[in-house]
Amino acid sequence: MSAAELEATAKAMVAKGKGILAIDESTPTIKKRFDTINFESTEENRRAYRDLLITNPGGKEFISGMILYDETIRQATSDGTPFAKALIDQGIMPGIKVDTGAKDFALHSGEKITEGLDGLRDRLAEYKSIGAKFAKWRAVITIGNNIPSQACIEANVHALARYAGLCQEAGIVPMVEPEVLMDADNTIERCYEVTEMTLSALFSALKSQDVSIEHTILKTNMVISGKQCSTQANVQEVADQTVRCLVKNVPAELPGIVFLSGGQSAELATAHLNAMNVSNPDLPWPLSFSYGRALQEPCLNAWGGKESNLKAAQKALLHRSKCNSLACSGAYNADMESAA
Numbered sequence: 454m455s456a457a458e459l460e461a462t463a464k465a466m467v468a469k470g471k472g473i474l475a476i477d478e479s480t481p482t483i484k485k486r487f488d489t490i491n492f493e494s495t496e497e498n499r500r501a502y503r504d505l506l507i508t509n510p511g512g513k514e515f516i517s518g519m520i521l522y523d524e525t526i527r528q529a530t531s532d533g534t535p536f537a538k539a540l541i542d543q544g545i546m547p548g549i550k551v552d553t554g555a556k557d558f559a560l561h562s563g564e565k566i567t568e569g570l571d572g573l574r575d576r577l578a579e580y581k582s583i584g585a586k587f588a589k590w591r592a593v594i595t596i597g598n599n600i601p602s603q604a605c606i607e608a609n610v611h612a613l614a615r616y617a618g619l620c621q622e623a624g625i626v627p628m629v630e631p632e633v634l635m636d637a638d639n640t641i642e643r644c645y646e647v648t649e650m651t652l653s654a655l656f657s658a659l660k661s662q663d664v665s666i667e668h669t670i671l672k673t674n675m676v677i678s679g680k681q682c683s684t685q686a687n688v689q690e691v692a693d694q695t696v697r698c699l700v701k702n703v704p705a706e707l708p709g710i711v712f713l714s715g716g717q718s719a720e721l722a723t724a725h726l727n728a729m730n731v732s733n734p735d736l737p738w739p740l741s742f743s744y745g746r747a748l749q750e751p752c753l754n755a756w757g758g759k760e761s762n763l764k765a766a767q768k769a770l771l772h773r774s775k776c777n778s779l780a781c782s783g784a785y786n787a788d789m790e791s792a793a
């Protein structure tokens with residue numbers, strides 16, 4: 454493996470004012486998204502949608518990389534350019550989701566374990582030959598009665614470390630994503646506790662498997678109230694608790710941290726990221742974004758599956774990308790939403 458290549462990729466992923474656009478929904482998940490606009494999920498329709506995201510003029514100013522799904526990395530733009538090449542030609546790095554999904558964790562009701570290690574070395578070699586510069590693996594940690602269990606956290610971080618080692622061996626930067634879900638009725642304090650347990654277990658597993666932290670990107674949830682909780686923490690509390698948890702549990706040598714949106718509205722996800730960067734200009738790592746829904750939702754709604762709405766959809770995506778880019782340096786302002 455080339456350490457210099459990994460270092461350059463990791464740095465570029467979180468370059469100043471840039472973040473990652475996650476468009477790696479699995480086939481069942483993209484169907485759910487298309488259902489919201491009454492659009493059929495055929496292979497061609499999925500290709501057409503990803504085409505508009507990938508070829509969005511101006512996107513490269515705010516987006517350093519896009520995470521693709523296995524089907525997507527094998528598809529091409531309407532003029533026949535493979536998607537990976539179309540990204541590279543714009544100076545955007547192709548990334549690839551390599552886990553094969555979160556499955557029920559044996560003997561642990563309500564908990565998940567992410568699969569996908571079998572054959573991963575060969576799959577990474579192929580993705581690398583197609584142009585992938587980084588990869589993603591998402592572990593899911595659920596908050597509920599007596600969960601998460603220590604066993605669930607340990608099994609998931611062990612798999613994340615094995616995946617990360619294989620990525621680095623292949624010259625691909627691992628984006629390690631332990632997602633503490635925000636769907637339950639838990640308080641922000643409980644989210645803090647579980648996120649802390651998860652992150653501290655993750656970095657011990659990475660270290661014990663000799664994964665180079667300097668060549669790894671963390672993609673994590675924010676510390677936030679569960680969606681069903683009757684008391685919702687405000688923007689500043691989310692920003693403060695998230696940063697406090699990261700400062701305590703994430704090594705300074707990590708090149709960057711990006712957030713998932715996890716079901717937050719597009720504008721709230723931007724406001725949270727902005728508040729973190731306004732209050733903490735001197736953190737050891739850049740704090741940026743790797744949103745799926747919070748970048749795509751306004752775009753998907755503007756498109757509605759209609760060719761005639763393509764420009765409006767791309768404009769909506771560019772607007773969200775720009776707002777989040779500004780949030781990376783604390784320069785976003787909610788007034789920018791009405792001016793759009």
Ligand code: 13P
Binds near residue numbers: 715716
């Ligand atoms: P959301 O931002 O929609 O949570 O998706 C990000 C992602 O890639 C989850 O794995």
